[in-house]
Amino acid sequence: MGFLDRIFREPRWGVHPDDHKRPAADAPLRILPPPARLYLPLHQHVGGAARPVVLVGQKVLKGELLAAAQGNISAPIHAPVSGVVSAIGEVTAPHASGLSFAAITVESDFEGRWIDTDPVADPFALAPEEIARRTALAGVVGLGGATFPAAVKFALGKRLAVSTLIVNGGECEPYLSSDDRIMRDSADQVVDGARIVMHAIGAREALVGIEDNKPEAIAAMRIAAAAYPEVKICPVPARYPMGSDKQLIQTLTGKEVPADARAAEVGVLVHNVSTCAAVHKAIRLGQPLVERIVTINGGAVAHPGNIFAPLGTLVDELLAFTGLLAPPARLILGGPMMGTPLLHGKVPLVKGASGILAFSAQEAVIPEAGPCIRCGNCTRACPMGLLPLEMAARIRVGELDGAVDFMLSDCISCGCCAYVCPSHIPLVQYFSHAKGELAGRERAKLRSDAAKRLIDARVVRLEREAREKSAAAARRKAERAAAKAKAEAEAVNATAATTTAEGEPA
Amino acid sequence: MLIAVGSLALMGLALGAVLGTAARYLAVAENPVESQLKEMLPGSQCGQCGFVGCAQAAAALAAGTAPVTLCPPGGRALAAALAAKLGIKVDLSAVSDAGPQVAEVAEEICIGCCRCIKACPTDAVVGAAKQIHNVIREACTGCGACIDRCPTEAMTLAPIPVSLQHWVWPKPVLAPVGAALREA
Numbered sequence: 001m002g003f004l005d006r007i008f009r010e011p012r013w014g015v016h017p018d019d020h021k022r023p024a025a026d027a028p029l030r031i032l033p034p035p036a037r038l039y040l041p042l043h044q045h046v047g048g049a050a051r052p053v054v055l056v057g058q059k060v061l062k063g064e065l066l067a068a069a070q071g072n073i074s075a076p077i078h079a080p081v082s083g084v085v086s087a088i089g090e091v092t093a094p095h096a097s098g099l100s101f102a103a104i105t106v107e108s109d110f111e112g113r114w115i116d117t118d119p120v121a122d123p124f125a126l127a128p129e130e131i132a133r134r135t136a137l138a139g140v141v142g143l144g145g146a147t148f149p150a151a152v153k154f155a156l157g158k159r160l161a162v163s164t165l166i167v168n169g170g171e172c173e174p175y176l177s178s179d180d181r182i183m184r185d186s187a188d189q190v191v192d193g194a195r196i197v198m199h200a201i202g203a204r205e206a207l208v209g210i211e212d213n214k215p216e217a218i219a220a221m222r223i224a225a226a227a228y229p230e231v232k233i234c235p236v237p238a239r240y241p242m243g244s245d246k247q248l249i250q251t252l253t254g255k256e257v258p259a260d261a262r263a264a265e266v267g268v269l270v271h272n273v274s275t276c277a278a279v280h281k282a283i284r285l286g287q288p289l290v291e292r293i294v295t296i297n298g299g300a301v302a303h304p305g306n307i308f309a310p311l312g313t314l315v316d317e318l319l320a321f322t323g324l325l326a327p328p329a330r331l332i333l334g335g336p337m338m339g340t341p342l343l344h345g346k347v348p349l350v351k352g353a354s355g356i357l358a359f360s361a362q363e364a365v366i367p368e369a370g371p372c373i374r375c376g377n378c379t380r381a382c383p384m385g386l387l388p389l390e391m392a393a394r395i396r397v398g399e400l401d402g403a404v405d406f407m408l409s410d411c412i413s414c415g416c417c418a419y420v421c422p423s424h425i426p427l428v429q430y431f432s433h434a435k436g437e438l439a440g441r442e443r444a445k446l447r448s449d450a451a452k453r454l455i456d457a458r459v460v461r462l463e464r465e466a467r468e469k470s471a472a473a474a475r476r477k478a479e480r481a482a483a484k485a486k487a488e489a490e491a492v493n494a495t496a497a498t499t500t501a502e503g504e505p506a
Numbered sequence: 507m508l509i510a511v512g513s514l515a516l517m518g519l520a521l522g523a524v525l526g527t528a529a530r531y532l533a534v535a536e537n538p539v540e541s542q543l544k545e546m547l548p549g550s551q552c553g554q555c556g557f558v559g560c561a562q563a564a565a566a567l568a569a570g571t572a573p574v575t576l577c578p579p580g581g582r583a584l585a586a587a588l589a590a591k592l593g594i595k596v597d598l599s600a601v602s603d604a605g606p607q608v609a610e611v612a613e614e615i616c617i618g619c620c621r622c623i624k625a626c627p628t629d630a631v632v633g634a635a636k637q638i639h640n641v642i643r644e645a646c647t648g649c650g651a652c653i654d655r656c657p658t659e660a661m662t663l664a665p666i667p668v669s670l671q672h673w674v675w676p677k678p679v680l681a682p683v684g685a686a687l688r689e690a
């Protein structure tokens with residue numbers, strides 16, 4: 001029976017890379033002494049950038065609001081240390097392009113004085129809307145990497161009457177262990193956060209999916225959740241990309257999220273374990289999101305492990321703290337499968353950064369790409385059931401629409417296809433390129449539609465102006481004519497008067 | 507089974523007849539492709555394609571006398587869309603796409619003559635007599651109509667700087683297939 005179980009439980013998609021999680025995952029959590037200067041980007045989340053509400057030179061306390069949310073989907077940014085705002089300018093973004101974006105620089109006074117927080121003793125007495133409001137004000141976003149504002153998701157879950165909360169402790173990316181660490185060290189916070197989220201969205205049960213390669217985390221979470229039967233700890237097979245929403249939902253509930261639909265539409269909502277812990281802190285302690293756990297790992301790191309660091313710390317400072325064996329040949333923000341390559345380490349730690357990988361020259365080799373041999377490995381590996389080889393072949397010759405017909409929009413950029421490709425074709429880069437181009441096209445279309453509206457408005461305006469001009473001209477003409485007629489009439493009268501006057505004495 | 511086959515066949519016949527009659531009586535005389543093409547063009551009548559305006563360009567496209575790559579402000583994206591509409595294949599990698607551009611005013615030499623305002627098809631220039639003019643980036647289509655009107659050459663077209671939101675991963679460059687095979 002066990003054998004059959006294995007066949008049915010083992011998913012047919014995905015890959016099984018070496019996880020490289022230990023020894024970093026087993027090293028105890030270290031706390032980074034707050035650096036002298038922190039750089040807080042205004043755009044650390046999906047949605048609109050935050051709007052600064054502080055001035056240069058202003059004194060701030062730890063947890064004080066630096067920039068407020070702007071628009072329906074956005075998140076505020078808070079000061080991770082007490083100190084002085086020393087600049088509002090541009091810093092290099094933790095992004096593959098190496099372009100810059102706006103950030104607020106805070107100079108630490110090393111006192112770490114908190115603002116007056118507003119802790120809540122019994123969150124379950126609060127209205128769900130109040131929980132969402134407090135979560136939004138604390139700047140909590142999806143910490144698994146998606147960085148979608150948590151409160152917006154709460155509102156969505158509430159509206160669509162979600163019955164199940166899925167707590168994502170999958171952490172399937174190799175090398176990363178920040179979620180593992182938070183479950184081992186702060187299982188109580190995670191479980192409490194999950195229960196608060198359940199209350200906020202009106203869910204009846206919470207399924208915590210944890211990959212079975214993290215037995216310590218599973219044990220810790222089981223103990224923490226023992227008192228709450230509605231929170232179920234569900235070990236899932238370790239298989240990449242188990243931590244992806246759609247795959248985890250399917251494994252835990254058997255439900256498949258349809259293409260271009262949201263998870264909430266099948267009655268579930270997914271939140272990461274770290275996000276749950278952040279919700280716990282935001283509600284129970286009233287603390288905004290200003291720090292996070294980040295995994296520092298890779299062959300170039302001397303003492304790999306998890307670090308509790310304030311947001312806005314430079315990657316270089318984190319690497320200096322753990323020590324380097326050699327200058328890293330490649331820096332990656334996030335995991336090796338889906339992470340973002342960084343051009344250098346002078347970029348700030350952002351809310352969505354779960355790990356920083358510094359690879360040695362040996363690990364960083366990118367093999368030369370060859371032609372596709374149509375082996376079909378990528379098709380078998382793709383968790384979304386796509387045909388990566390067909391999409392890539394079309395994108396290579398610039399036929400983006402052809403790739404769209406093969407459901408490029410369903411691709412989650414997990415990298416399974418590129419991982420298994422014996423020809424080392426950079427498949428995901430093709431897909432990222434095409435998605436970017438298509439988004440650009442969409443923007444260009446919106447722009448040209450807007451331009452058309454302006455052109456039409458101008459035509460209407462010119463016509464109206466011409467009409468008004470001719471109307472005004474006609475009016476003036478009429479006035480002139482009237483004046484002339486009046487003048488003539490007066491002249492006639494005058495003549496008549498003179499005649500009469502002349503005739504009078506007669 | 508038979509009922510299903512029969513009823514579907516009947517429905518097919520009936521609907522076919524309806525469509526056939528409709529096609530005869532409701533036929534559209536004019537060329538619908540032309541107006542659709544006109545809809546796709548920017549509509550700023552900038553004349554960079556060599557035609558008087560977008561309507562004339564659309565007519566030429568429909569007649570097949572102009573290439574789909576004719577519209578510089580539309581760039582590669584528009585060329586691809588036009589090619590798809592007309593059902594033809596083009597090699598878009600050859601289309602030079604300077605990327606989106608917008609007009610800019612050099613403030614120190616603008617004399618506030620208001621000539622550019624009158625030329626702009628989208629009312630993207632703001633200003634008044636003897637005041638420094640400026641361009642609203644969101645409204646400018648980069649058609650260049652204002653450039654020649656400026657007596658002091660204060661108006662120039664400049665590419666929109668690439669921002670984080672607009673950056674696109676470059677397409678991977680592959681070694682030519684033959685070379686890879688020879689090496690192996």
Ligand code: SF4
Nearest residue numbers: 372373375376378421
């Ligand atoms: S795995 Fe690589 S070589 Fe095999 S079919 Fe897919 S793209 Fe082609």
Ligand code: SF4
Nearest residue numbers: 382411412414415417
């Ligand atoms: S095509 Fe997309 S979803 Fe499928 S394996 Fe490749 S990257 Fe993952």
